[in-house]
Amino acid sequence: MSEKGYDAHETSTVEDNVKVGEETNIWHYAHVREKAKIGKNCNLGKDVYIDTEVEIGDNVKIQNGVSVYQGVTVGDDVFLGPHMTFTNDIYPRAEGEWNIEETFVEDGVSIGAHATILSGITLGKYCMVGAGAVVTKDVHPHTLVYGNPAVVKGFVCSCGRKFGEGDISFQGKEEVVFECSDCGEKIEIKREVYRKKVE
């Protein structure tokens, strides 16, 4: 580890005036631009790009080839899969103003390989986006989505396990409660979200 408290491979480019937490690793050919803030114990894979002013939490794993653009905010314990992509304008043109819409990736979210997240979207806590999905709407917490466009396909525990019907421990008028057989955590899903599931 360098005296800065974090490691950056010699082929990477880390601009001045960035904050990078302890134990964080920045891999080959990655580029962190000025005014970016990256938490501790993160991993930035090969070719990763962190745009100016982007904020990233602690314990975040960013796999190879991911660009995190201005307007995207990433919480703690997030997994950004290989070559997933954020966008930064819904109707972009080469000329004219840039309309940055804010995108939020909340704590514990996992995004699968090669997924695409449109701008202006919030990915709720511990939700999971499947590989190759194109996400065009907000995703509720603990919800699994995939497809193009992505639709609700199930519900997931904080530990990563996908819930089956047998994990339902309570059904109320307003909510469905899953209890994880692996870690024991109970997760409440609102009825209106539960109904969105597509078989």
Place this chain on the structure above:
Amino acid sequence: MSEKGYDAHETSTVEDNVKVGEETNIWHYAHVREKAKIGKNCNLGKDVYIDTEVEIGDNVKIQNGVSVYQGVTVGDDVFLGPHMTFTNDIYPRAEGEWNIEETFVEDGVSIGAHATILSGITLGKYCMVGAGAVVTKDVHPHTLVYGNPAVVKGFVCSCGRKFGEGDISFQGKEEVVFECSDCGEKIEIKREVYRKKVE
């Protein structure tokens, strides 16, 4: 700016015998191969690859991670979104001859993040390809397409605005005319194209 009239970051690789216009910026770890021609006031993002003999117009914004292969021609004022991909053979094999089919990206086209454009396709003037789309057919001018495979989802102005039904200013037997409430431009769409729209 360098004495060459354009800027290329020190980590990029620009081969000999290329033409690059004034005010163009070539970002980190990009690679421009010999005999490529790039216009003025362009932006080539991180990790961009411009293959040998490729021609790119003026005012073109190429976002991170885009590879522009031999056989692809890009006009003026084009936006190539983050990590979109061109292809260069429909039925490729590791062995055997390479069948390059020409792909044309006409003036003013915008391609969203992570879109895939099959080879042999023409993207008409000012058309727009949505994020994550897989484009398997030619796209008409001023047409918005998305999905996998991409289908016609609407029509767009040169300024980037998506037209609504309320923007129709004239309906003829052979055409539909939209008038943009933002910039005032009138765009004529042929009936046969208008009919292709999928709700």
Place this chain on the structure above:
Amino acid sequence: MSEKGYDAHETSTVEDNVKVGEETNIWHYAHVREKAKIGKNCNLGKDVYIDTEVEIGDNVKIQNGVSVYQGVTVGDDVFLGPHMTFTNDIYPRAEGEWNIEETFVEDGVSIGAHATILSGITLGKYCMVGAGAVVTKDVHPHTLVYGNPAVVKGFVCSCGRKFGEGDISFQGKEEVVFECSDCGEKIEIKREVYRKKVE
């Protein structure tokens, strides 16, 4: 060619303790990690990443931006298209153990640009994955798949030609045999696979 018998561009990173066959080319900004084994006459494009302990056969063409992760094994004569992506965990989380599931890419397979291959999958000999496909199940030999999720769309010869109905030379109770009008090869497809074709 270097005295090692293979070429690696000066901007690439090849770690110690790797095996790379003769006539293999490693392009700009690629990264080959320790204990990887790469065959002869291969091509590793720009930004390619070969993870530790990965094994790759002979005559393999890996296009720009491809990451081959631990757990993926690649045979001979394989084509990995531009920016296609492997994954390495079905339900990943930033924290917790990594569950590597093995992925096999058999001899002669072609994977189109921007395709996504989920982990734990076997791609059978000479199968072909279309551009932008998201492959969620095993693919049988000589089968063409595409879409999100990918489904069977046809059958292909070892030479890369797509078979038409007119190429059927024999129909048995258990199999359908195609004869390629280009190269003359006969390919037997099991009935149960043939039936999976989606028009």
